[in-house]
Amino acid sequence: MYVVIEGIDTAGKSTQLEILAKKYNNAVFTKEPGGTPIGSKLRQMVLTGEANSKLAEMFLFLADRAEHIQEVVLKNKDKIVISDRSMISGIAYAQNLPLKTVIDLNLISTNNVLPSHVILLKLSKQELENRLSQKEHDSIEARGIDYLIDIQNRMEKTIKELNLNYIFIDASLSIEKISKDIEDFLNE
Numbered sequence: 001m002y003v004v005i006e007g008i009d010t011a012g013k014s015t016q017l018e019i020l021a022k023k024y025n026n027a028v029f030t031k032e033p034g035g036t037p038i039g040s041k042l043r044q045m046v047l048t049g050e051a052n053s054k055l056a057e058m059f060l061f062l063a064d065r066a067e068h069i070q071e072v073v074l075k076n077k078d079k080i081v082i083s084d085r086s087m088i089s090g091i092a093y094a095q096n097l098p099l100k101t102v103i104d105l106n107l108i109s110t111n112n113v114l115p116s117h118v119i120l121l122k123l124s125k126q127e128l129e130n131r132l133s134q135k136e137h138d139s140i141e142a143r144g145i146d147y148l149i150d151i152q153n154r155m156e157k158t159i160k161e162l163n164l165n166y167i168f169i170d171a172s173l174s175i176e177k178i179s180k181d182i183e184d185f186l187n188e
């Protein structure tokens with residue numbers, strides 16, 4: 001089982017992952033970017049905005065993803081792997097290229113491995129504004145509200161386009177209700 005939790009910044013991914021970690025104590029918890037030793041270095045580069053070229057930035061994420069799929073997802077394929085973000089973020093955040101092109105690049109990076117379960121936490125514009133006003137921004141979050149809402153739409157489109165097994169959850173529901181919906185989805 002390869003479960004991914006997706007959503008734009010502040011959607012509540014970390015909050016739900018903390019709850020999942022208590023319920024699934026035999027699962028492997030991981031993240032993109034940064035789930036491997038090379039990935040930690042790549043993560044540092046992307047989050048501090050070292051790359052001036054958007055294309056270079058996307059290739060850093062793709063390198064992280066290729067290593068992560070090989071070293072974490074495939075090496076634990078007999079276990080439950082639960083990942084904070086995935087190729088869905090990779091496709092959605094690479095906004096400057098057509099969806100089809102980025103999907104192809106991402107499928108190369110994952111060797112065609114797809115998640116078996118996708119959880120997308122969806123925020124309204126108003127709730128996103130609320131949450132972003134309460135935290136310090138990294139260089140990607142600093143790109144603004146409309147940018148992130150566009151990314152969220154692209155995430156939805158990507159999940160449908162790839163025909164994945166998914167649940168979309170309203171991220172402004174209570175933490176408990178979201179966690180129950182996630183548990184039901186994983187137990188289906």
Ligand SMILES: Nc1ncnc2c1ncn2[C@@H]1O[C@H](COP(=O)(O)OP(=O)(O)O)[C@@H](O)[C@H]1O
Nearest residue numbers: 009010011012013014015131171172173174175
């Ligand atoms: N269901 C929820 N309702 C209200 N606030 C939430 C909810 N889930 C998370 N939060 C709050 O929103 C902020 C962002 O949550 P976080 O889990 O860090 O998001 P992400 O990991 O997606 O960036 C945190 O301050 C968190 O406490």
Ligand SMILES: Cc1cn([C@H]2C[C@H](O)[C@@H](COP(=O)(O)OP(=O)(O)O)O2)c(=O)[nH]c1=O
Nearest residue numbers: 009010032033061085086089090093140141
């Ligand atoms: C996985 C991935 C993430 N991103 C972005 C989304 C986030 O802004 C950032 C990763 O940060 P993240 O680890 O999700 O940080 P936070 O805890 O602040 O949510 O990188 C991409 O642009 N492309 C990608 O392929």
